[in-house]
Amino acid sequence: MTSFGAMLSGQREAIKSGEEGHELAVLESIKNHELIATVTTWGSLVIFLLWLYLFIKYMEDKRIDNLALAFLGLLSLSVIVTSYLGGTLVYIHSLGIR
Numbered sequence: 001m002t003s004f005g006a007m008l009s010g011q012r013e014a015i016k017s018g019e020e021g022h023e024l025a026v027l028e029s030i031k032n033h034e035l036i037a038t039v040t041t042w043g044s045l046v047i048f049l050l051w052l053y054l055f056i057k058y059m060e061d062k063r064i065d066n067l068a069l070a071f072l073g074l075l076s077l078s079v080i081v082t083s084y085l086g087g088t089l090v091y092i093h094s095l096g097i098r
Contacts, residue, residue, distance in 0.1 A: 026093050033085040040078040047071045 051068040058064055089095045 026089075026095070029085065029089060029093070030095070033082060033089060036078060036082045036085065040075060040082055043078070044075050047075065 047068070051064065051071075054064045055068075090097065
């Protein structure tokens with residue numbers, strides 16, 4: 001739920017930064033951050049629902065749990081990349097700071 005809230009607040013800040021006329025490199029960094037955040041948000045939802053379905057259908061098969069763990073590792077890496085890009089937007093480019 002918090003990832004959806006972060007996605008909405010990020011969109012609001014992206015609109016404000018476009019109105020303020022930032023340079024092209026900053027706007028491209030915003031788009032990269034937004035893309036990875038969107039993939040992370042929807043990917044986590046899809047992976048959870050798929051894991052839930054497969055877990056209920058094949059309860060005794062531990063390979064499903066191992067596969068879910070691998071995808072959770074990939075999602076964790078995606079969260080780290082997204083937070084790094086967001087941090088550079090705030091601390092280097094001063095976006096979202098009034």
